[in-house]
Amino acid sequence: MTRLALTGANGFLGWHVRVLARAIGWPEPVVVSRSDLVDPAVVAARIDGVDRVVHLAGVNRGEPAEVAGGNVQLAAALARGLRRCATPPQTVVFANSVQAGNGTPYGDSKATAAATLAAARPDLVDERLPNLYGEHGRPFYNGVTATFCRLLADGREPELHEDRELTLVHATDAAARLIGAPVGGTWDAAMPGLRISVRELARRLAGYAATYRRGEIPALTDRHAVRLFNTYRSFTFPDQHPILLPQHADVRGELVETTKSHGGAGQVFCSTTRPGVSRGEHFHLAKIERFVVLRGRAEISLRRVGRDEVIRFRVGGDESVAVDMPTMWVHKILNVGSDDLLTLFWANEIFDPDRPDTVAERVESAVPAAAGAAA
Incomplete structure (x- = not known):
C-alpha cells in the first residue's frame, strides 16, 4: 500500500x-x-x-x-x-x-x-x-x-x-x-x-436542476453525465431532502411514483430488514442510490467521508418520500420500528460484482467497517 x-x-x-x-x-x-x-x-x-x-x-x-x-x-x-x-x-x-x-x-x-x-x-x-x-x-x-x-x-x-x-x-x-x-x-x-x-x-446543469426539482432523474447516458449530476446533487444535500414523491389515490388505493429516470442504466431492488437491524455502512464514489421506505419506520443516517457530523432522516411507509444518497457520503438505513422494514432501492447502474463501487465504512466512525459489513 x-x-x-x-x-x-x-x-x-x-x-x-x-x-x-x-x-x-x-x-x-x-x-x-x-x-x-x-x-x-x-x-x-x-x-x-x-x-x-x-x-x-x-x-x-x-x-x-x-x-x-x-x-x-x-x-x-x-x-x-x-x-x-x-x-x-x-x-x-x-x-x-x-x-x-x-x-x-x-x-x-x-x-x-x-x-x-x-x-x-x-x-x-x-x-x-x-x-x-x-x-x-x-x-x-x-x-x-x-x-x-x-x-x-x-x-x-x-x-x-x-x-x-x-x-x-x-x-x-x-x-x-x-x-x-x-x-x-x-x-x-x-x-x-x-x-x-x-x-x-x-x-x-440547468436541465439537471429542473428535472431533479420534480424528484426525477435526468438522462445519465455517460460517465460525465453521471458525475456532473452528482456534482449538482452535492449542492442540494441535505437541505432539499427528503424528496416528496408524486402520489395518486382513488377508491382502489394509492400509487406512488418512486423513480422517473429519463435515460441510462438502472436497477430496482427491495429488501426486508428486521427490527433493530441496519443495512449499508458504506459509500460510493459514483453510484447513485435512492431509498424509499414502503412499510415500517426507518432512520437513514449519512456522514460525509472525512467528516464527523452525522445527518439523520426519520421516514416511514406512510410517507411518500425518497432520500437519495450523495456520492462520497457513508450511509445506512436502520429499522427503528417494531415490524419488518420494507425498502425499495433504485440505483443508476446494474450491480457489477467486479466493480461494485461500494466501500465499507461505518457511519458512526471514520474507521472502515469490517469485511462483509456492506449490505
Whole structure:
C-alpha cells in the first residue's frame, strides 16, 4: 500500500484525493498543513519515508500579488523540507495547471512553483491539470461548475459573462492520476475530459436542476453525465431532502411514483430488514442510490467521508418520500420500528460484482467497517 503525504489536503482536490485513497484501502495520508510549511524541519519530519508526496496547496483566487506570491512561497517551503528530508520520498508530484506560464499571475506563479520544486527534485512529476469539477467544490473559487451548481441549487440562474470552450475533468480522475491509483475502479487516471462550452455547461446543469426539482432523474447516458449530476446533487444535500414523491389515490388505493429516470442504466431492488437491524455502512464514489421506505419506520443516517457530523432522516411507509444518497457520503438505513422494514432501492447502474463501487465504512466512525459489513 502506498503511503501518501499531502499539502492542501483540506481543499477541494485534497478531499477527493483522501476519499480515493480510503476507497482503495491505502493508509490515511499524512497531512502537511500550511502551518507545518513554515518550518522546513517539520516538513521534513512529516514526509520522511513516505512513498509519494503530492503538492496540492495553492492560491487560485485573490489579488494578483497574493495569488502569485502564495503559489511560489508554498512550493519553496515544500522544497526546503524536501532538501532536509533524511529519507526522501520516492516520488514527488505537483498538481500544476494547464494555465502554467500563460502570462497571468496565476499561470506564471504555477510555472515558477514547478521550477522551484524541480530544483529540489529533478525527477518531479509535473501534472498539468485542466478545469476540475466534482462534489463539494467551492463556488466562486474552484471553478465555474461549482458556481453554477450553487446558483441553481439556490433557485438562481447562472450569469454568463463570456462563452468559451472548457475541458472538464472530474476531481476523482485527477486524484487517481496524482496518486498513481491502480486500475480497475470507477476512477480513470487517464483523466477523460469533457469538451464543453460554458454556455452548454450552464444549459446542461440547468436541465439537471429542473428535472431533479420534480424528484426525477435526468438522462445519465455517460460517465460525465453521471458525475456532473452528482456534482449538482452535492449542492442540494441535505437541505432539499427528503424528496416528496408524486402520489395518486382513488377508491382502489394509492400509487406512488418512486423513480422517473429519463435515460441510462438502472436497477430496482427491495429488501426486508428486521427490527433493530441496519443495512449499508458504506459509500460510493459514483453510484447513485435512492431509498424509499414502503412499510415500517426507518432512520437513514449519512456522514460525509472525512467528516464527523452525522445527518439523520426519520421516514416511514406512510410517507411518500425518497432520500437519495450523495456520492462520497457513508450511509445506512436502520429499522427503528417494531415490524419488518420494507425498502425499495433504485440505483443508476446494474450491480457489477467486479466493480461494485461500494466501500465499507461505518457511519458512526471514520474507521472502515469490517469485511462483509456492506449490505
